[in-house]
Amino acid sequence: MRFSLTFASLLSSVFVCSAAAANAVSQAPLVSSASASSVTTSAVSTINNSASVTTGAASSSQPTATSTQDINLIRDRRLTSIISGLSGSSNGIAGWLSSLDSDGKWPDVNYATGCAAQRANWPARDHWARLLTMAGAWHGGLPGVSEYVKDASLESAILLGMRWWFDRDFTNPACLDNGGSASCPCNSTEILLWNTNWYSNVIGVPQLVVDVCLIMGTDILSEADENYCMLMSTRSYGAFARHASYMTGANILDVAKIGIDAGLLSSNESFVADAYSKIHQELLIKDGIMVDGIRSDGSFGQHGGLLYNGNYGTVYSNDVMDLELAAAGTEFSAGSASKTALANLFDGDRWMIVYNAINGVLHWDFSVLPRFISFPVIDGQATADIGMNLTAVEELGNEWMSSTLTEFGVSLKDNDLTHANAGNLTGNRMFYANDYMVHRGKEYVTTLKMFSSRTKNTECTNSENPFGFHLSDGVLYTYLNGNEYEDIAAAWDWNLIPGITVDYNATSLSCSSSQFTGLQAFVGGVSDGQLGLAAMRYLNPATESLSWQKVWFFLEDDMQHVMVANISSKTNAPVYSILDQKRYVGPLVVDEYEKVGPTTGARSVWHGNIGYVLDPQETTSISFSVEEKRGNWSSIGISTQPPADVTLFTAWLQHDSLNTSSSYTTFPGTDLDTFLSKSRQFSLQSAQNDAQVSAIYDQAHETVFAVFWNESGGSTVLDVSLPNYSEARSLSITANGNVALIYDQRTNFITVSDPSQTLTAVEISFVYTRSEKEVQTKSLVVAFPTGGLAGSSVVQRI
Structure with missing residues (x-):
């Protein structure tokens, strides 16, 4: 039977959470494609017998005609999106076809597995990356390879490669995200395919797998093939039910994306609905210290306290664009809060992008790519370019009527610049x-x-x-x-x-x-x-x-x-x-x-x-x-x-x-x-630079800049020319808390912030004097934002 797992059961207990399911599969660690159906059905049956959990999405009744139309529409759009993303990777198809051996593997792919495998950018993943490109060529829509559309030899090669991996898929649930531990120990003779890095097992490989399966479709896939496609997808999606620690920020969207594609493959409206709800619950502005996701200032956090608008933020944004363009005009599209959050992110992103005027490529500032500074451009990692489809950003902006997204997409398309801005x-x-x-x-x-x-x-x-x-x-x-x-x-x-x-x-x-x-x-x-x-x-x-x-x-x-x-x-x-x-x-x-x-x-x-x-x-x-x-x-x-x-x-x-x-x-x-x-x-006057105060006066532009370092505040005196008080010759500024400020005398506006993010308010006084005689005194109290806006700037007129 084909994969028939009900969605409520799926949420309750996916394959990796069921020891009985693992035991069922482990009875035949290297099963043939023909027997895969029975083994997988055994695992699925075990899951279906588990207690079910109902959710808003899962409790819906049979799909309506509208929801069925929406699923079909989203599936078509996802196929277009997946295949269009493969452009430029099709040159190797002929070589891959000729070098694929009779078992379904490639001699030039490093299939090292388990503890012997490279943790990051697992080379074995190339197996599925090739199959995905081949599937795109077989389906149609991949430029320059029309001769492969519905080609029987290519189809056979794809299925052979899929089944080679399925037959070697790991069966120990602990290997999903505890590889190398006592529950999934290192083994020098390991032949099942897993990585000690959870990412490859939960996101990296399953996303490729489900996309290959979605492109090939249920008419081509055997019952065993489809069951394995769903097995690997739902195993990943189970990270939600298990509350895995890595399920934050971009990782949430990646896993939800796998769930959506699996729901589309199985035409499971409840699965798709639940996965979209996971995205929209995440696609919000996040407040809190070191929280992952979109912050109120337009920055993006990942790994608990790191600035990552590049790489993880890019993955996050690309997932949203892919899935929201697919859902446009359907019941699964985002609400206003999610749209506002994404616009906030793109509004921040545009400040962090620079242009290489030598080769005409957009790049992220290195400071928003923490560890990825270790990759040269040629490796195609986050340092290579911004990794975004600007046309897709503009398209989503038009769909959502978001001027922020539209302007982002349009403004960054200018590739005729002679500078980095x-x-x-x-x-x-x-x-x-x-x-x-x-x-x-x-x-x-x-x-x-x-x-x-x-x-x-x-x-x-x-x-x-x-x-x-x-x-x-x-x-x-x-x-x-x-x-x-x-x-x-x-x-x-x-x-x-x-x-x-x-x-x-x-x-x-x-x-x-x-x-x-x-x-x-x-x-x-x-x-x-x-x-x-x-x-x-x-x-x-x-x-x-x-x-x-x-x-x-x-x-x-x-x-x-x-x-x-x-x-x-x-x-x-x-x-x-x-x-x-x-x-x-x-x-x-x-x-x-x-x-x-x-x-x-x-x-x-x-x-x-x-x-x-x-x-x-x-x-x-x-x-x-x-x-x-x-x-x-x-x-x-x-x-x-x-x-x-x-x-x-x-x-x-x-x-x-x-x-x-x-x-x-x-x-x-x-x-x-x-x-x-x-x-x-x-003409720049350095008024004070010590442990208490750092202050300068830009005489040409009549602007004061000051930092009061002490918790109790402090005071500084500057020699100034005051347009409103021509008889004054000095300005004393006193604050009763640790703040940073900019005072523009031309407009009489002061901009203040609390870098410590601990104050609720500060009192600041301005005393203008001449020959030690007070000419004018002004004081004001500035209230500071709290919560997710703590540390932001406040503008007041003096």
């Missing part, structure tokens, strides 16, 4: 839920990644990114051409990551000691949409040997300023603040003269259309090097690409006197002549 988006945005700020100028993009007691610094999983400990220590990337940091991670110095302040080599870098939650709460920023500042109080979470306070000011007229103060180190390691480490493009101008070779003692440096100038009172100097480096990708991950050779420009400050504060100004997106002019004329 994809979509020509300008301004400043603070992502307060994940300690991340982006500043976009007309022809550049600067991103800043920090971490706090509410977030994590990075991750090393599956041996990927073992040296990434410093990847959130105030990492500052500035993209101009968009290729500055591409494919250099294997060769660069992981202690000199752009933007960080570090006690060089004082922290051991390894996979086992790479991930930490921050130790400080006061990390965040304030933004008025055009200007911003970010502040970070840092204590090394691994050694507690280095601490500092640092502020990044993003000002008008393509000017940025950085202050470092209150540095403390318990080691003898030199302490550096890194200006940049990126590809060298030449020329290099130092103190207004072109230089070649390493230099110390510089006061200004210009390279690659970015200039750096030390404050006049600065006692330290700029050091830099231009050096060809070689690095092995295998040393930082699982890539098998050859070593990377790259010439790197690195610039840094050495903090010889830790009790002395330092500051410098950066001019991104500036040619040499403009830099020389600006660096001689800019």
Whole structure:
């Protein structure tokens, strides 16, 4: 009999949860296709005899004519979507057909299984990836391979390959997500196919399997084939019933997607309805510390405290687009809350995308790809491109009447840019839920990644990114051409990551000691949409040997300023603040003269259309090097690409006197002549830079920026020119709490935030004086948002 599991029973007890089912299957670990039906039916029968659970979706009566029409429509749309996603992968079909052996496997696929298998990107998965492409060609709709449509030889090869795997599918339920443990032990003679990484068993392989099955259809699949298709799909879907710990964020959508395709294969309306409900329950804005999913600021969290708009966020978005375009106009389409959440995500995404003007490819900022920095572009992982179909985004935007989605899709299609600012988006945005700020100028993009007691610094999983400990220590990337940091991670110095302040080599870098939650709460920023500042109080979470306070000011007229103060180190390691480490493009101008070779003692440096100038009172100097480096990708991950050779420009400050504060100004997106002019004329007053307050006054634009570090607040005095109070010569600002603020005297608006996300309100006073005589006093109380909006900026008129 064909797979006839009722949906209520499915939710109650899927194959992997039933020991009796496992025993039934384990009686014949290498069954033939002919006998697969009876074994699977035995397992299904065991499940059907379990107690059932009713849900809103499962309790519906027989499918109506409308629901049947909807299922058929969604199935047709899913087939189109799956096959269109295979474009460009069909060149190997002829070779695969000729090399498939009589058993149904390929000699060039690595079928290592169990504990001997590679954990990430399991090579055996290529077996199903090939079958999927072959199925797409057989079905029709795959460009350039029309000769294979309904080809009998291709059909036979597909079925042979499917049955080879089905006959070797694992039978121990524990191997699903506990491979390598006592319940699913390592075995050097293992021949059944499973991986110690749950992802391959729950998502990676089953999604390919169910899509192959859906394309081939029940008219072609034998009863045994269909039963195995459903068995592997429902086994994955059982992760919902088992409340598996990994069922968060993108993983929820991936598993629900498998459920939808399985429901379409079996024409089970209740299955489809339940899977869509799982998606819509997840497709909401998530509040809470380190929660996975879409956050209120448009960032995306995964793995409990990591910023992952790229990769996991991409998978999440692509799943939604695939499934919501399929469900458009049916009873299964998303409601308003889910639509709002997705729009919020795309609104955040557009700030995090840069354009490589050298090769015309859109990329994610490396700071939203934590461990995937370990892959070169050629590997086709998350560093290769943004991985989105912009036409599909635009299509869903039109369907949902969402201007946010439509604008995202339309604006990023401009591939005729000469700079990195994809979509020509300008301004400043603070992502307060994940300690991340982006500043976009007309022809550049600067991103800043920090971490706090509410977030994590990075991750090393599956041996990927073992040296990434410093990847959130105030990492500052500035993209101009968009290729500055591409494919250099294997060769660069992981202690000199752009933007960080570090006690060089004082922290051991390894996979086992790479991930930490921050130790400080006061990390965040304030933004008025055009200007911003970010502040970070840092204590090394691994050694507690280095601490500092640092502020990044993003000002008008393509000017940025950085202050470092209150540095403390318990080691003898030199302490550096890194200006940049990126590809060298030449020329290099130092103190207004072109230089070649390493230099110390510089006061200004210009390279690659970015200039750096030390404050006049600065006692330290700029050091830099231009050096060809070689690095092995295998040393930082699982890539098998050859070593990377790259010439790197690195610039840094050495903090010889830790009790002395330092500051410098950066001019991104500036040619040499403009830099020389600006660096001689800019008027920026560093009012205070110590453990209590960091404050500057941008005289040219009459704007004050200040950070009050202490919980009790503090006070600072600036020499200012006040358009509304011409007789005043100084401004004293006092706050009774730890806040960051921007005060624009031209508009009299103040923008304030609480980086610690602990305050409910703050009182701020402004006292204008001349010759110690008070001219004007103003005070205001600013109430701060709480919950999911904690840390966001509040604007008030003084």
